[in-house]
Amino acid sequence: MEFDFEKLAADDRYKLLSSTIVPRPIAWVTTLSKNGVRNAAPFSFFNAMSSDPALLAVGIMADGDCMKDTARNILDTREFVVNLVPRVAAEAMNLTSIDAPPEIDELALAKLGTLPSLKVKPERIAISPVSFECRLHTPIELSNQLIAIGEVVQAHIADDAMLDPSRLYVDTPKLDLISRLHGRGLYGTAETAFEMPRPQSYEALKNEKARV
Template identity: 55%
Template sequence: MRYDLETLPERIAYKLLAATTVPRPIAWVVTLDREGRRNAAPYSFFNIMGSAPPTVALGIMADPRGLKDTAQNIADMGEFVINLVPERLVGAMNQTAIDAPRGVDELALAGLETLASTHVAPPRIAESPVAYECRLVQMVETGPHQVLVIGRVLAVHIADRFLIDPARAHIDTPALDLVARGFGATYLRAQDSFQLERPTWPLAAPPGG
């Protein structure tokens, strides 16, 4: 079956992409507006895009009212913090996804404590095991009120209990217990994994060859 996305409505395109691009990591984004009011919201069109320099990309979809608060705040202030989401915080994360009026503090609504960031003004979520402090590099308008945010990661915070060897940046990744978005309203756990070593050239002869 072939779907021509240039002729189909947006809701069908969303279903096709979101149901097949899984799992998707969740960026729980904290920003500040021009008045210093806090905003928090989760986004799953997100990933790291490189390490030299450290770069992230965040897709923020359309809103009938115009740019979503997150996108508007990033455009205005040029800073944001991405917090990663462990399973124990999915309830609070879901609270911050509410379609609240502009100016509502979703962090307070969800009962979340924050910690001061070191490189940017927006705070980070205290209970999140990992947080990326980011500065805007570029914002690309990909459609009416839909943007792609490219950010530079200035600092990474990882809770000490998840560090096996801090000097080597050896992290107990499974213990982070992070969740990801799946299809529809489903979420996925990051506990089911396997290892596969990358091959090197020249390729070794197959067994018995």
């Protein structure tokens, strides 16, 4: 079927995007308001965009006629931390997605311990095996939405998930990270992973084809 995105209602565009672009990693974003109130919320319109500089993008949609607290805080302070979500923290992550007023500290609500960040003020979530401290690189403001492009200035990776720190080898399966799948509440892990080396070069591919 064909879908004219220029004519579809926003809700329908969301439905088609979120049920096809899967799995999506989850950025569990911690921020501080300009008054110092802590905030945490998950966002799955998220990914790494570049490594030089190291840029991440998080899509924070509107909350009716307002900005979500995370978007407001990022614009006000230009700092945020992206924590990745291990399976063991799934329920706590879900709880922090609650639509709560700005003065509510979702970290306290979900009884989540935090650890200090090194370069930015918002703390990181202790149970997350990976946290990226970010400074706002480019804000894309679309009425009450924000696409926050952040530059990673510090990464924390759990010691026991480093296979060989001298070579920066990470034991990725050990991180046991969850991702968002289709539907309202379906999540996945990397358990169905399969291996496939990248083609080496066009020349090698041509030679391979010539042999068969």
